Amino acid sequence: MLKYEEIAHKISNLLENEVYSAGDRLPNIEHLKTEYHVSKSTVIKALEILEKNGYIYQSRGSGIFVRSPKREGYINLFTSNGFTEDLKNHEITSRVIEVCEIAKPDAVVRKQLHLTEEEAVYYVKRIRYIDQAVLCIEEAYFSRKLVPYMSGEIAKGSIFKYIEENLKINIGYSDIYFHVDTLNEEEAAILNQSSGAPTLRYEQVFYTKTGVPFDYSQIVFEKTNAKFYIPSIK
């Protein structure tokens, strides 16, 4: 764990144990720096992590405020960490349906991943579960340029962990688009629901820290088990 992650962890523990509660003002950066014997930039980075995860709100001029704790089991859509990371207190598992290389992906995929007609992708289709209940059907397309190897074994676990730790890709940001829709017959059969049942139809493009798209995912969420949270700011 890096120093700033450690400080973020220490402060989030104080919040979880209600040493500070919603609406409280945290000590300022100078104070935190002294308290934890770290540099100002370490404190700033720690506060950034806490802000993204909805623990705090930093108001220019007014201070650092404690936010209401996130409800249990909701997926934070503001942090692009993948569900495995986001739902740490839950068991996230996957059943791999298909892993293959597509030499000529269709125009939609090419556009989202900024690929030429000659560039290949890996296609991974999985059903993902939260505490053994079905969470979603996920179809992901990985740019072969950035992800030169993929397998069923890798797809069984956290693909993001593999991408970060083995491929050394620095994940930067993602664009999320979604709307409400109904399940088609094939999706309904997989999700054990009736065709026409409500769903959240969701697309996400992940980029590296230097703005290169490497993963385009289309996800269909199960109605009851998928619940979402966004720590929004003005």
Added chain:
Amino acid sequence: MLKYEEIAHKISNLLENEVYSAGDRLPNIEHLKTEYHVSKSTVIKALEILEKNGYIYQSRGSGIFVRSPKREGYINLFTSNGFTEDLKNHEITSRVIEVCEIAKPDAVVRKQLHLTEEEAVYYVKRIRYIDQAVLCIEEAYFSRKLVPYMSGEIAKGSIFKYIEENLKINIGYSDIYFHVDTLNEEEAAILNQSSGAPTLRYEQVFYTKTGVPFDYSQIVFEKTNAKFYIPSIK
């Protein structure tokens, strides 16, 4: 328009006119400071606005990158500005169904707005339209402590504009929770759909810059017209 808003506006124009396009690296802060003849803190504030709106991604050490432009007509859920502000290129109108004072709001509302049993709220129920098509049914509860006056006239327009400009409340952040659900009979009648049709059921609590909740809203979105976007980061 404040200086930093002006700079943000100038840069976003460059992006909209494709002087810079997705994946490009913007000039660094020092360069922007010189180019626009403003202070470093003005540049930093301008970049913050651009980041929230999904125009750019700021990577520590690697620079400032241009993001793919948001698709038209999607609501950015990361900025708590209200739909009027967020869907500027569209006509957002409201039909007011009810405005009233509730002396003793129920426990759910009291909890979200941190109210005692003695504290009243304003209840505002509206149907909101995007380009004359129905967008959602919105039920909002405003803490009387912070919003001492509300009327049908105010509710017809942008309540947030009223809150900021007339009541001088500084809006800080909001918590959003949502899941997919089906419409009940009453909602379906209002949205001109059949009972059981899919919908996004959405809750949002807005806070001031100093962490005081002032608005708790429950929203039911129409399936086809409500589309959402989140500029997410790692």
